[in-house]
């Protein structure tokens with residue numbers, strides 16, 4: 001039942017060189033079309049930015065899903081911490097006067 | 113020619129792009145979460161010694177009753193899943209409880225869990241195992257059809273097959289990327305696959321003996337995969353759900369090209385029709401088995417599977433029971449087989465007016481477990497081939513490293 005093109009290896013453990021493990025993680029962002037922002041689509045490992053871009057193209061835009069690609073070292077991204085998500089975003093909660101619906105204006109005024 | 117070049121690039125990605133033993137603490141990937149959420153996620157990342165006891169079936173999670181639970185699940189099964197308490201001082205315990213309450217509230221509201229959110233350790237472990245084995249299925253799934261690329265009957269078929277196999281590589285990469293957001297490195301997952309500690313869908317342990325098998329795989333195997341994967345687009349874990357949306361978009365091409373292969377053969381010579389029928393005969397039952405054993409009843413996997421399924425459903429990882437999806441698949445596929453003029457190899461297959469569904473026979477679950485545990489026609493070959501592809505790609509990875517180092521040196525010199 002063997003398939004013609006398949007060879008069998010000797011089963012020894014797959015050697016993994018130290019260099020192989022050192023590739024950084026890159027986050028990939030795609031601009032779907034002109035007029036839209038770049039959107040995060042996933043990540044990949046690559047030795048440098050150029051390879052990350054090329055691999056990002058093959059992994060994330062095989063069907064013309066993008067017109068522009070960003071790759072960013074995951075290490076270089078600083079994110080807010082979920083621990084402080086309440087205190088961090090709280091200041092916005094009590095400033096409802098930032099929304100247009102806060103203001104009482106007569107119903108019959110147009111274009112307001 | 114262009115297509116072939118494109119293919120080479122992605123095969124390169126697949127073999128090359130599995131670097132990094134140490135966890136890269138990518139913010140978006142959520143790896144840093146392990147250190148920042150007290151108590152709820154572990155301080156230490158899962159060791160490579162964890163033996164998975166389930167078979168990944170493209171979107172469900174099948175427990176092998178013969179294998180022991182891993183440590184995380186053992187603790188949870190015994191109701192001692194309080195790594196929280198043992199890790200944390202009293203003050204942090206409170207914080208952890210708050211985090212878990214937040215998790216429960218998100219699940220109850222059918223909201224998505226994102227990488228840096230607090231989550232129960234067992235939720236994280238279940239997802240790592242399920243996503244990893246799903247990813248393994250995608251890349252091992254390249255082999256049965258990859259086997260026919262050089263023998264495709266026309267340039268058109270060859271180009272299509274290359275694109276299809278390339279997509280499967282992409283699916284694997286989307287999924288490894290999603291798994292990494294849970295704080296595990298892809299290289300470690302690949303090692304678990306190579307060492308036989310994690311499995312892939314049993315379906316890929318069957319050989320592709322004729323050209324028609326490529327049609328049967330696209331039509332039945334990708335068809336069954338779609339049935340399993342569509343509900344996963346609403347999975348509670350954000351990165352997994354997003355990867356599934358991407359995958360599902362691409363799968364419909366896979367299914368249609370498979371159907372078209374059989375459609376063409378069935379309108380061909382007598383021997384072409386016989387070839388198509390033979391392929392349907394061999395792939396029908398393994399395709400039904402892809403949905404996994406029944407969730408309940410005699411043929412269910414074992415004492416733990418029911419509660420495991422229940423837990424996955426409660427967490428929004430699993431949306432439908434295995435039997436439910438299997439029935440949907442049969443109902444969808446029988447009319448397609450009739451259209452093709454193929455006879456499905458099941459004497460018990462008949463329309464049940466009362467139920468409004470097709471009745472069908474029993475999957476051979478003994479065979480299912482046998483193949484899953486390693487005794488299938490191609491198990492050894494698949495892993496050996498995978499390992500060799502990885503080893504043979506070593507020089508490509510080294511070259512990429514050398515090129516990156518050289519470019520960096522040049523950039524530094526020109527800046528100086």
Ligand SMILES: [Fe+2]
Pocket residue numbers: 250279280283359363
């Ligand atoms: Fe796939």
Ligand SMILES: [Fe+2]
Pocket residue numbers: 280334337363366
């Ligand atoms: Fe597919």
